[in-house]
Amino acid sequence: MENNSTTVSSVSRQLADRNIDIAEIDRGEGRMMQLFSRAARSYELHEGLPPVGGASAHMRQHPLTGEWISYSGARQNRTMLPNVSECPLCPMTDDEQLTDVPVDAYELAIFTNRFSALSPDAAGPPQLDLPTRPGIGVCDVISYSSDHHASLSTIGADRIELLIDALDIRLETLLANPDIQWVLPFENRGREIGVTLDHPHGQLYALPHLPEKIRTTAEGFIKTDPLEGLTTRIPDQLKLDENDAGLAFVPPWAKYPFETWIVPHDRTSGLAGLSRSERAGMAALIETAAQKLDAVFEAPMPYTFGWQTAPKGFEDTFHMHCVFQPMKRASDKMKYLASVEQFTGFYLVDLPPEDAAAQLNAAFEEGSNQ
Ligand SMILES: [Zn+2]
Known part of the structure; x- marks a missing residue:
């Protein structure tokens, strides 16, 4: 028709x-x-x-x-x-x-x-x-x-x-x-x-x-860039993947179980600043991170995922990054944001980032070897 x-x-x-x-x-x-x-x-x-x-x-x-x-x-x-x-x-x-x-x-x-x-x-x-x-x-x-x-x-x-x-x-x-x-x-x-x-x-x-949380994040980059030189500062056990463009890792400051960040090595405030090869490299890192999240419980991982790029006025200091915030902490357990998180913004995390990264890497290794 x-x-x-x-x-x-x-x-x-x-x-x-x-x-x-x-x-x-x-x-x-x-x-x-x-x-x-x-x-x-x-x-x-x-x-x-x-x-x-x-x-x-x-x-x-x-x-x-x-x-x-x-x-x-x-x-x-x-x-x-x-x-x-x-x-x-x-x-x-x-x-x-x-x-x-x-x-x-x-x-x-x-x-x-x-x-x-x-x-x-x-x-x-x-x-x-x-x-x-x-x-x-x-x-x-x-x-x-x-x-x-x-x-x-x-x-x-x-x-x-x-x-x-x-x-x-x-x-x-x-x-x-x-x-x-x-x-x-x-x-x-x-x-x-x-x-x-x-x-x-x-x-x-x-x-x-500009929502207050985003303003706070953007202002966090003004004095120093905590995402600069990560590849030498993040312990190997927290790394999920790395290439010439950037790094995928579980941050030591994770607020969610299995939280995963993808960060370009060289600071750029947004997508426009990524070169052709950096775009390919970032895409490969995002793919691997998404695959590891799905591998850990052998099921699609529920998550929120955000592309964090500079608000207007913060282009000179912001370091773009992508964040997965997974909502499962075990195969049969969800992470809910309850009273403490909702009222205070103070997060309680059951799964240490080091254990989360170990589980993500181990699950993917197993899956790849099958
Ligand atoms: Zn459809």
Whole structure:
């Protein structure tokens, strides 16, 4: 059933050592979609899922801590764990089964979240007895693959490198917007932590303000860079993988069981500063880290994963890094953030980082030898 489709071709971009093809599609109502590939290709484009209307998002400020809190009614109605045949992130091969990536096949897609908590043209906030502001910002979905059953640990280092290039291009656009202060690309992985779609995907939030925790992290780099020269300072037992580009390791300061960081050896504030070979090297380290996390309990590890790049104004000192925060501490035990962590931000960790690294490395060795 191809009667409602059109053909869209990708356009090559050869910018600053980036060798990438992009098809940019305007899906109407402020929704965009970018399809990324290494080689030029074309797509059969269908109509796809319609936009979701709803109440405009807004933010309210906590009177004691100054934190901004987002309120968005539209998110209550988002799709919950659909069957594979109804997955909105799968390609669209049938005019009857609408998806949110409505092309016949694709490699990597970044597109506007149908259930955005923030919007570039958010309406005025309600007048309340506390500071409010419009929910200005951008929420994107990043689908890693057409393959519903893939994951970060199985898509391959080449696809992760394409992801790095795609995020670099998207972040450049978002950070050029004066309303945006910081962008967090991330992945929530696993039903255990509330993921509503099984399809392998990440997201990004482009924020109009700098959350306090991120400001503290960014300010931590101003006097000294604790991520400089790590390869000679981190004990070998905490290392998970290393190459010319960077290091994957369990940090001695881990707050989560099996927490894993991937850090480029040479300081760069964001993805744009990574050379071609550093992108390949970082992709290989992320792949190995994801594989070790899945190997440790011989099951997909539920985690949150974040790309930490410089907020505006901190580009001269910030050292970009990627962090996995796994949520399992044993094959049958979840790590929950309970009273002490929630009220204080003071973390209680049952698994010493040294034991976590030993388990990750041993599980992977076993798996590789089979
Ligand atoms: Zn899917």
